[in-house]
Amino acid sequence: MYYCTILGHQCRVWGLARNCSQHSRTPQHNLRSGRSSVQAAVKGFGPAAPSQILDGNPILPPVPNLDGKDVRANWNATALAFLGDSVWELYVRRHFFFPPSRLIAYYEGVTSQVRAETQETYYQLLLSGEFITEKERDVLRWGRNAKVNIPPRFKASGKHAETYKHATAMECLAGYLYLTDPQRLHALMNYLGLGGSLST
Incomplete structure (x- = not known):
């Protein structure tokens, strides 16, 4: 408008x-x-806070002003997964943008990382290791238990609905960290091999 x-x-x-x-x-x-x-x-969006800057470059678009609202008290897990889906994809697209390549190579690389099956692999990696905090584990559980519509491809192919729920949990965590601790989000994506510097 x-x-x-x-x-x-x-x-x-x-x-x-x-x-x-x-x-x-x-x-x-x-x-x-x-x-x-x-x-x-852009009203309500100020300049990027220091926690959103890495090596002098903005990590993501500035976090909206939440006016002190508690994220989990005001947004449900599916809403955070909705936001986290775009955050995840931005990191993945940026990851595959370097070095310069053909469009099909970008597409194939990104598609491989935004699939629910791949996100489930990252989910299992985080739960089996010691990188994430108890609070982050709790956000993953919250995202996994969210009521979501399972896409037909999971029902039709006999794939377990848990795969999609685990992917939703990863997106929920990405959305939560984007709103509450962008620097921690970047550390998480680096840990998963999807961070990297804007200049590399």
Whole structure:
């Protein structure tokens, strides 16, 4: 949604080239309203905190201002897994972005790491080792026990639903750490071999 700087109303339009519901949008109007929508979108996001900086580079987009809200008290495990899915994928895509390669190589590398089966392997690795804290183990249990819709490919192929639940647990932990401790998230992804520096 774009804020119309001409008539002062919100334009319910998806594309910059389309007409506003109230009037035709000029290119200059599009530019101003696009800028306004960006400014509105970043409200509540300040500059990256020191804990979100690694080697002078931002690790991820800045964490939204939670106004002191307790993450687990305000969001359920599936909501954190929803966020964690994108956090996980961003790390994986960045990991395979270096060295420069063909698009198909990027795609194959990323696909191999975002599959539930691979995430389950990481889940088992974390539970069998000593890297994660008791609190993080608790978040994994919370994510594993979340009520989720199991995708048809797991039901149709006879794969155990636990695989998908373990993948959900990993995404839940990624979302939780992104909101509460981005530096710890980066340490976790490094431990799993998916971190790395932005410059490498």
